[in-house]
Amino acid sequence: MDPVVATQNFAARLAASAPGAESVPLWTLEGLRRADPVLGIALLVIVAVVVGEAVRRFTRLPRACGHMLVGVAASPLFLRLLERTDLDPWKPLLDLAVGVLVFELGTRIRPRWLLDNPLLALQCVAEGLLAGVAVTGVLIMLGVPALSAAFAGAVAMATSPVIVMAAVHDAEPRGQVTERLLMMTAVSGVLAVLALKTWRVIALADAPIATEWVSALVNGVVVLSGSFLLGAAIGLLLTWLSKPMRRTSASAVLQIGLLVLGAFLAAQWALSPLLALLVAGVLARDRMGHSLTVEPHLGTAGAALTVLLFVSIGLLSTVENVTTLWIWVLAIVLARAAGKLVAVVTLARPSGLGTRQSLALALALQPMASSTLLLSATTFGWPADTPQLEAGLLQALWIATTLMQLSGPIWIELALRRAVREAASS
Structure with missing residues (x-):
């Protein structure tokens, strides 16, 4: 506006x-x-x-x-002070708020850990893929067309980086479950982005199925490599420009400025802002080590954007038509939870995690992510951006996301503070 x-x-x-x-x-x-x-x-x-x-x-x-x-x-659920469309003019700021948290997530993970522990890498990939496959399969059994069910499965892969980072900021946990939670949140987000990009290519294609899959594969490679290169460029630029201003207030301003640039270029080039900013954070931490100072939310301005983001998540919440769509909503939530639980528990001991820790980790992974949609849509009118979906499925998916996002901080609190006590007791 x-x-x-x-x-x-x-x-x-x-x-x-x-x-x-x-x-x-x-x-x-x-x-x-x-x-x-x-x-x-x-x-x-x-x-x-x-x-x-x-x-x-x-x-x-x-x-x-x-x-x-x-x-x-x-929101329209209660007082109706604002409509969801009132948020459209604020979308660039909301995208930046998501980008700030994704970048910070990138600075907190150590990809080398995946090379040192290949079974952990397998666990990270398996929990996202199995959750997506479980949701897709259950919805197909309930009569949802395969293409629509696959869309829901792709979204269900991701754990919300926004909710996870908010909980980590407040609880300040330390331990193996926390480190794996951050790593799996990053990996599942990347998998969800690639799955959604692939789905969109197939959904919009008119060519024979073999050609569609080739186009989807090429598009996935382009998005993955392009986003990686853009994120690497932003990370290297941050490393170079930060040298004369390390540990000063200007550092956070520089970080936010580069995030805006990265998100803008990713959107212009049809890449993934989430993946690019995640890679930027990972590379900046790898190149700068402890000399990289990243304040929570990237400082006061980022904190203000984060508050706006969470208020907006509440405004976008919906349970409309839940009485008619409840079977799909329940299927999405339970199938996703089962998929993540089975993957985490099955590979827990081989990857060096105890049973109690694996159960806590599976619990902490439950908050669903809307960030993959927030960063890929031009407005909050997602039905126009997602063709060929079964009527009501997008609404059921958004209801499930609403329930798991609003309750997400509680799941993480129970997991990290109560189950494994990696956060200080209240």
């Missing part, structure tokens, strides 16, 4: 609320509903900060729980 147009709209609403105008006071619920969306979201962010701190202090749950609850309260 043009800032001038937004300002004019806001002025018009203020004029409408002047004495004598046919409107209601701004401080009433109806007045808030009619307020400018920019003002409404700004007020929600302020409330979310306060509620998040209260949730953290009295329940020891991550602040993100409070932020998302404020978004849910203002």
Whole structure:
């Protein structure tokens, strides 16, 4: 939205609320509903900060729980203060907020660990693939067309990096389960991105099936290699430019600026912003080591964007038509959980993980990710961006994602703080 147009709209609403105008006071619920969306979201962010701190202090749950609850309260589910379409002008900032957390995730993982422990690498790949296959298979058995079921399976592969990083910021856990959680979150996100890119090529193709698969394979290679090269370039550029300003406040500004550049170029070149920013974080950590200082959320500006992101996740939450779609929703949640549990537990001991730790890890992997969709869609009108889907499946998938994202911090809290005590007790 043009800032001038937004300002004019806001002025018009203020004029409408002047004495004598046919409107209601701004401080009433109806007045808030009619307020400018920019003002409404700004007020929600302020409330979310306060509620998040209260949730953290009295329940020891991550602040993100409070932020998302404020978004849910203002969403069409409850007070209807804002519509989901009101978030479209904010999408570039929301994409940046996701990018900040994905980049930070990249700086926290050690890919060399996968080479030193090949069974861990197999475990990382297996938990994502098995979750996707399980969701796809169960939906097909319930009568969903294979192409639509495969889309749901691709989305179900990923564990939410946004929810995981929020929980890690608040709990500050240390231990093998935490390290594997971060690694598997990164790997499953990459698998989901590649699966969705492949699905889109096949869904839009009109050629014979053999040609479709060749096109999908070529597209996957292009996306993977292009995103890797772009991320490597951003990481190397960060390494070079950071030398004269290490451990200064300008470092976080430089990091955010390069993330904006990377995300923009990835979108322009039809690559994966998530994969590019993840690679940038991994390479920057590998080249700079401990000299790379990455503040949580990349500093105050990133923290503000993260609050906005979690409020938006709450606003986008939906349980509409859950009474008619509940069987699909339940199938997605349970099949995904079973797939990840089987993969993690089966390969636990061979990869050096105990039974209790493997169960905790499977529990922590449950938050589903909407970030793969957030970074690939141009607006929040995803049905237009996902052709040939079975009617109602996208809604069922979004309901399942809503449930697992809103409850995600609780699963991670139970896993890391209660089950394996890798975070300090409250």
